[in-house]
Amino acid sequence: MSKEIILDNNTEELLRKHRLSVTESRLKILNLFMDQPGALAHGDIEKKAGEKFDRVTVYRTLQTFVEKGIIHTIPTADNSVRYALCRDECSEGHHHDHHVHFICTSCDTTYCLDDVVTPELKLPKGYVAQQIEVLAKGICNECSGK
Template identity: 45%
Template sequence: MHNFPPPTEFLKKHDLRKTPCRMAILESFLNTQTALSHQNIEEFVGEEFDRVTIYRTLTAFEEKGILHKVPDMSGQTKYALCESNCEEHQHKENHVHFKCQKCENVYCLSQIQLPDLHLPQGYKVEEAEFLLSGTCEKCNF
């Protein structure tokens, strides 16, 4: 589990104004250890904010380096909190993600870095995603 600053400090660090929607969404991520979909976030924040406001907040958080998109074999976009080294418009999230086949939660395994790939000459990697699938530690018991 990571030590993230309180929501107000988190927003200030990323030059974002404190709004009720931003606070609610950020708290949703801080209170869970899994990646969240738009639908998950709607369930967390209730009917207080409309879909467009939530979408715009997620987009702003991604642009500012607060959230990163997480691959999910279902085709649904999920998001997770970035590590402290992500910057505005430049994500440095080069780690493995794990999707549990039982509970369907997606976890960031930031302690496992992506392997160093040696591509043929002329190829340049712009983005890499690595998704493992199996059973998480909670579902194994």
């Protein structure tokens, strides 16, 4: 008899779409991402998940999700990469996250500003850009309102 997991099946379909086995930890981790607007670091996930989440499972799950194009990484200036859901269609191994990321210096939330497109750049001769990441730091919507 299969365990009864009550979760919306958006997440389940997402996994199936990428030909990944539907497992409890994957569903839970996906839901963590869905349930909040920002990005999560590896550590956040271990904490938010309550008590028990094997560290190795989290590492491998995140790695799988990145490879499949379900989440993407966001660079930060400290040593903590954060992950966020890919809103748009990201094909396997090829992300199209041409939007700006915003890190709030007050509440430390990381946002994907999906509507802000990364600007064009004029690079010096010989440099060919394949991908451009824009990282803005400042005060977010929530924190500036108060």
